Amino acid sequence: MKKILLVLVFILTFISHSYSNEKMTVNSLIKEGYKITKEELVKSGNSGALKILTLKKGNSSIAICMIEISGYGFEGVECIKP
Numbered sequence: 001m002k003k004i005l006l007v008l009v010f011i012l013t014f015i016s017h018s019y020s021n022e023k024m025t026v027n028s029l030i031k032e033g034y035k036i037t038k039e040e041l042v043k044s045g046n047s048g049a050l051k052i053l054t055l056k057k058g059n060s061s062i063a064i065c066m067i068e069i070s071g072y073g074f075e076g077v078e079c080i081k082p
Contacts, residue, residue, distance in 0.1 A: 002040070002042050005040075005052070006042055006044075006050065006052075024063065024065075024079035024080070024081070025065075025077060025079060026053060026055070026065050026067075026077065026079065029055050029057075029063050029065070029079060030055070032057065033057050033058075034055035034056060034057045034061070034063055035055060035056060035057070036053055036054070036055055037054050037055065037056045038053070038054040039051065039052070039053055039054075040052045047070060047071035048068070048069065048070045048071070049069045050066055050067065050068055050069070051066070051067040051069060052064065052065070052066050052067075053065040053066075053067070061081070062081070062082065063079055063080065063081045064079065064080055064082065065077060065078065065079040065080075066078050066079075
């Protein structure tokens, strides 16, 4: 189930980048009034992992942020609003 969610997040990330020009970050979403409602850690490979954050604003707006973590530290952050 987590692998399906992970693939879905990747697909949505790439689709949203083709349509979106603004760069969203976890901090910018929190400043907009979003709150972190769920955190998941998905291990990938020997030393890597993905931390997936679900943020919610009110009852209607949702954002998903994916933080890529490797043995060297944070590799990148991608946020989407599905």
